Amino acid sequence: MPTRRGLALLLGAVAALAAGRILGVGELYAVAVAAAALVLLATASVQLSTASVAVRRRVSPERLGPDEPFEVAIDLRNDGRLPLGTLLVEDACPTALATRRSSGAAAPRAILSGLAAGATRTASYEALPPGRGRWRVGPLAIAVRDPFGLAEQRRRYAATSTVLVWPRLVDLAGARLPGTALGGGAAERRRLLDVGDEFHTMREYHPGDDLRRVHWPSTARRAKLMVRQHEQPWAAQASVVLDTRARHGGPQGREAFERAVSAAASACVHLEARGYEVRLVLQDDRTLRPAARAPTHLERLAEVEPSHADRLAPTLDGLHRGLAPGLVVAVLAPPRGGEALTAERDVAALLRAGRSLPGAIALVGAASDGETREGAEDLVALLRLARWRAGSLADGVAEGWRQALTAPRRRRVAT
Secondary structure, rough: OOOOHHHHHHHHHHHHHHHHHOOOOOHHHHHHHHHHHHHHHHHHHHHHHHOOOEEEEEEEEEEEOOOOOEEEEEEEEEEOOOEEEOEEEOOOOOOOOOOOOOOOOOOOOOEEEOOOOOOEEEEEEEEEEOOOEEEEEEEEEEEEEOOOEEEEEEEEEOOOOOEEOOOOOOOOOOOOOOOOOOOOOHHHHHOEOOOEEEEEEEEEOOOOOOOOHEEEHHHHHHHHOOEEEEEOOOOOEEEEOOEEEOOOOOHHHHHHHHOOOHHHHHHHHHHHHOOOEEEEEEEOOOOOOOOOOHHHHHHHOOOOOOOOOOHHHHHHHHOOOOOOOOEEEEEOOOOOOOOOOOOOHHHHHHHHHHHHHOOOEEEEOOOOOOOOOOHHHHHHHHHOOOOOOEOOOOOOOHHHHHHHHHOOOOOOOOO
């Protein structure tokens, strides 16, 4: 469609036509026709040219941590036979993403002076996500103008790209983890592979087996290739439980919830780095999921939100019913104020769990403003009486982890 300049030229053509008719000057007719024809040709050219523009968006990296920028590169290729004039590229972007090269604008823009036939140009910008979550970039719109700026044609591309921002990870250094000497594996978890330290049995060769495992005396005796199969050592296992109840603390509840998510994510990474097979248990999980790698847990935690569930006891009971072995790290919401701790069913379930688990660490969430800090500290003290290694997240994830591993546990209490 014509731009303001094109519309002004059309109005000038009409004025020249009227003046030529009134004054009887033939040259004005020619000027009017030329001006109108130029606008019409410009409009037709941009309408045809937008259909020949191929677009590809590249996001790097697609997974990152908070406070880490990512770059969006937009490749535009002119598949037509004619060169293009000025291109205006506009990529839709959530307002929460602070774009570094567009001063925080919701739609980062770039202007390309021209694009020859068959040529490719790249426009890029950087964005900084404010926190964890799955952020969508796009859709993209381009506007093509003719060299005289008389007409412009816009085209939208529906494709979008996503960026996954993981929770904030904290380095959890500290004392030796409890239960590290325990294998923590059930019988059905023992897998027999071609790696290990102890001999298990002899079996027939399968394509892909390591030829160094061939047992030649058995091969000669049975007239077929036989290989040694070794037993895989038992791996230590751990379960990280995240209490997602929406009571993580007063006016700063969101901040406390994000700290709890960060604690769960940091625990998953920390335990895997120390050789554990880690299972992540969220309060809304209906079934006990198998152990997985840390990136899988980080993807789940990137999108977790406070739940409307009121009780944690069913989650703990499901953990016991699923026979989750090994170490348990529970990231808990602070207790509800206004009633005794021992009167809460969830606290009673935690005390029972502390007596039965071989290794148990509890990180109790709390807002840093002190509104829930006192209740969290009371719950920490009570859990330590029930054989938990407990710490408070009021002063940060690293401090809470240090408290949990270094504070002495006391004797068990009856519930």
